[in-house]
Amino acid sequence: MRLGVFDSGVGGLSVLKSLLQAKLFKEYIYYGDTARVPYGVKDKETIIKFSLEALEFFKEKKVDMLIIACNTVSAHALEILKANAPFPVLGVIEAGVLAVKNSLEDKNSNILVIATQATVNSHAYKKALIQEGFLKIEEKATGLFVPMVEEGIFQGEFLKAAFKYYFDKLKFHPDALILACTHFPLIAHSLAEYFGKNTRLIHSGEAIALQLQHEFDLISIQEEANIKFYASSDVEKLKKIANLWL
Amino acid sequence: MRLGVFDSGVGGLSVLKSLLQAKLFKEYIYYGDTARVPYGVKDKETIIKFSLEALEFFKEKKVDMLIIACNTVSAHALEILKANAPFPVLGVIEAGVLAVKNSLEDKNSNILVIATQATVNSHAYKKALIQEGFLKIEEKATGLFVPMVEEGIFQGEFLKAAFKYYFDKLKFHPDALILACTHFPLIAHSLAEYFGKNTRLIHSGEAIALQLQHEFDLISIQEEANIKFYASSDVEKLKKIANLWL
Numbered sequence: 001m002r003l004g005v006f007d008s009g010v011g012g013l014s015v016l017k018s019l020l021q022a023k024l025f026k027e028y029i030y031y032g033d034t035a036r037v038p039y040g041v042k043d044k045e046t047i048i049k050f051s052l053e054a055l056e057f058f059k060e061k062k063v064d065m066l067i068i069a070c071n072t073v074s075a076h077a078l079e080i081l082k083a084n085a086p087f088p089v090l091g092v093i094e095a096g097v098l099a100v101k102n103s104l105e106d107k108n109s110n111i112l113v114i115a116t117q118a119t120v121n122s123h124a125y126k127k128a129l130i131q132e133g134f135l136k137i138e139e140k141a142t143g144l145f146v147p148m149v150e151e152g153i154f155q156g157e158f159l160k161a162a163f164k165y166y167f168d169k170l171k172f173h174p175d176a177l178i179l180a181c182t183h184f185p186l187i188a189h190s191l192a193e194y195f196g197k198n199t200r201l202i203h204s205g206e207a208i209a210l211q212l213q214h215e216f217d218l219i220s221i222q223e224e225a226n227i228k229f230y231a232s233s234d235v236e237k238l239k240k241i242a243n244l245w246l
Numbered sequence: 247m248r249l250g251v252f253d254s255g256v257g258g259l260s261v262l263k264s265l266l267q268a269k270l271f272k273e274y275i276y277y278g279d280t281a282r283v284p285y286g287v288k289d290k291e292t293i294i295k296f297s298l299e300a301l302e303f304f305k306e307k308k309v310d311m312l313i314i315a316c317n318t319v320s321a322h323a324l325e326i327l328k329a330n331a332p333f334p335v336l337g338v339i340e341a342g343v344l345a346v347k348n349s350l351e352d353k354n355s356n357i358l359v360i361a362t363q364a365t366v367n368s369h370a371y372k373k374a375l376i377q378e379g380f381l382k383i384e385e386k387a388t389g390l391f392v393p394m395v396e397e398g399i400f401q402g403e404f405l406k407a408a409f410k411y412y413f414d415k416l417k418f419h420p421d422a423l424i425l426a427c428t429h430f431p432l433i434a435h436s437l438a439e440y441f442g443k444n445t446r447l448i449h450s451g452e453a454i455a456l457q458l459q460h461e462f463d464l465i466s467i468q469e470e471a472n473i474k475f476y477a478s479s480d481v482e483k484l485k486k487i488a489n490l491w492l
Contacts, residue, residue, distance in 0.1 A: 035292050036282050041396070046281050046479040147393045150287070153411075161407030165399075233292040 002027040004063035006054050009037030010238055011146070011182030012069030013245045015092065016227075018205030019067070020246065023220040024212055028227040029061045030242075035233035039072040040116025040143055040181070047118065051077035055084060057230070063087060065216075067208060071115055071180050075122035090211065092204035096178050097128040099207035103200060104176055107133045112174035114166075115181050117141040125180055138174075142166045142181075149183040155190045163194045178202045186245075248273040250309035252300050255283030256484055257392070257428030258315030259491045261338065262473075264451030265313070266492065269466040270458055274473040275307045276488075281479035285318040286362025286389055286427070293364065297323035301330060303476070309333060311462075313454060317361055317426045321368035336457065338450035342424055343374040345453035349446060350422055353379045358420035360412075361427050363387040371426055384420075388412045388427075395429040401436045409440050424448045432491075 003025040005016050009032050016030055031054060033039075039047050051073050058066050066089045068074045068081065074091030082089045100111065111134055113125045120141040129137050144162060153159055177199050179185055185203050192201060212218050231238040249271040251262050255278050262276055277300060279285075285293050297319050304312050312335045314320045314327065320337030328335045346357065357380055359371045366387040375383050390408060399405055423445050425431055431449050438447060458464050477484040 035288060042281060043480045043483075144390070144393055144397060147390055151390060156411075158407045158411040161404045165402075165404040234289045237289075 001025050001064045002029065002062065004028075004058040004061065004066040005030045005069050006051075006058065006066060006073065007032050007069040007182060008039040008050075008072065009034050010150070010241045010245075013242055014182050014185045014203075015067065015069035015205035015208060016242075017246050018203070018209045019212075020225055020227075022209035022213065023222070023225070024209070024218040026221060026223055026225060028225060029058065029063055029230070030227065030238075031057055031230045032232070032238055034231040034235075034238060038116070038146060039070060040118045040146065042072075042118065044076045044118075044122075047072060047076045048080055051081055052084065055081055059086070065090070068092065069182050069204070071182065071204065072118045075119045075124035088216075090208060092182075092208055093124050093128060093180070095208040095211040096180065096202055096204050097125065097132060098211055099202050100129065100134070100176055100178065101132050102210075103202070104134075106175075108135055109175040110172040111137045111176045111178065112170065112172075113137065113139045113178045113180050114142045114145070114184065115139065116143050116146065119180055125178060136172065138171050140166060140170070145187060146181065146183045149186045154187055159187065159190055160194070163190075167194070174199050176200045176202055179204065247271050247310045248275065248308065250274075250304040250307065250312040251276045251315050252297075252304065252312060252319065253278050253315040253428060254285040254296075254318065255280050256396070256487045259488055260428050260431045260449075261313065261315035261451035261454060262488075263492050264449070264455045265458075266471060266473075268455035268459065269468070269471070270455070270464040272467060272469055272471060274471060275304065275309055275476065276473065276484075277303055277476045278478070278484055280477040280481075280484060284362070284392055285316060286364045286392065288318075288364065290322045290364075290368075293318060293322045294326055297327055298330065301327055305332065311336070314338065315428050315450070317428065317450065318364045321365045321370035334462075336454060338428075338454055339370050339374060339426070341453040341457040342426065342448055342450050343371065343378060344457055345448050346375065346380070346422055346424065347378050348456075349448070350380075352421075354381055355421040356418040357383045357422045357424065358416065358418075359383065359385045359424045359426050360388045360391070360430065361385065361424075362389050362392065365426055371424060382418065384417050386412060386416070391433060392427065392429045395432045400433055405433065405436055406440070409436075413440070420445050422446045422448055425450065
C-alpha cells in the first residue's frame, strides 16, 4: 500500500515519523507545499485552492490513502478533499479528538487546544470535542511556535517567554493539551515541563497511527519502508530536515 | 505619475507610509503577495519566479515606476526585474546603503544589518557597504521579528527576550542599525530603547523617499494621493492593516 502524506511544509514530518514507527505501509509519498507555507495565516478560500492542487499531485502519484498532516488543511479543506478524492482521506483533527476521548474519562476535564490562528478560527477541535460530550475547552492560537520551531528553538529562555506570553492568562490549568499543529511535538518536552506532569499531551501523529490501526485493521509489516519526498520549493532542505527529524 | 509598490505581504506598507509622507506621487498601486508570504525563508529561484509574476501585474496596471519594498526581493530579484521592466525599478537596499553613507562619516563605524535569513544569505547589504568603503559590518538574521510584528507585538517582555536571544552575542555595539526588513520599523521604538541613543536607526522607507527626491528630481505635490490596494489573498485584511499603519 502506498500512503500519501500532505503538509503545508516540513511540519508533517512529525506525523510521518509516528506513521513510520507504526510500520503500517510499504511506500510513503510526502509532499510539502514549502513554497507557500505557512497556511495557518491564510484565508479559507486560499487554503482550499492550495489543498485541491495538492490532491491532484497525489492522484498522479496513485496513492491508496491520503493523510492530511496539516491541522489547518484538516480544519478547512478535509470535507472538500474527501469529496474529490478516489481514495480515503484522513485528517489529524478527528484522530486527535479520538485520542482525547480514549484517554480522558471525565467529560469535565479541562482541555486546552493550541494551534495556528486559522485552525482556531475554524473551531474544528472545539466542535468535535463538544460532540463527544466534553464541556471545558479553550482554544488558543499560538502561531509563533511555528517559526520558532523552524528556527530550531526547542527550549530555553526565549521559548519560556513565549509560553508566558501565551499562557499567562489561561482560564484553567489543562488536564489535556492537544498539540494541534504539526510543529508542536518538537517543543513537547518544554511544554510538558511548563505545564507539569498532570497535563497529558495529545500528539496528532501518534493519534492518527492509532486510528489507522483501529479503523482500517492495518497491521504492522516488517519490510523496510520506501519514502519519497516532494516539495514545491527547496526539496533539498526538506530532505535535510527529514534526516534530522526521522 | 503612478507609482507601483511591491511587497511579499503587508510589511511594505511601512515603505508606502514614508512615500506618502514625502508626497511625491499622485497615484499608488500597492500589491502584496499575501497568499505566499513570507518570501524571507524561500530559495532564490522561487523568489525570482514570484517577483516576475508580480512584475506582470504592474505592467498591466501601467505604473510609471516600481518600488520593491521587500528586502528579500531587492536582494535576490532586483537585477532581473530591472532587465524585464519597461519602467524604472528601485530597491530598498541601494536606498538604505545610500542613507548610511550620508549619515556616517567614519568608515570604521560599526554597522549592524538585521534582516530575514534570505536577505542575510544574499549578503547584498554587506557587499554594497564594503563598496562604499565601510569596514565593520555584521549581518544578523532576525526572522522571528516578522511574525511577532504581524501578531502585533511591538514591545514588552516577549520582544525583549527575542532581542536578548538575537543580540546577546554581537561582535560590537552598533553605531548604525539598518532595519533591513519592512516589518522592523514597527519595533523601531523598542530597538532604539534596547540599543540606546548612540545607535542610529536606518529605515528603508525614509531612505527610498530621499533617494527618489535626489535621483529623480521629484518634488512634493499638494494633491491628495489616490491609493489602490491589491493582494493575492485576503485583500480586506491588507486594507484593514493599511488603515492602522498609514
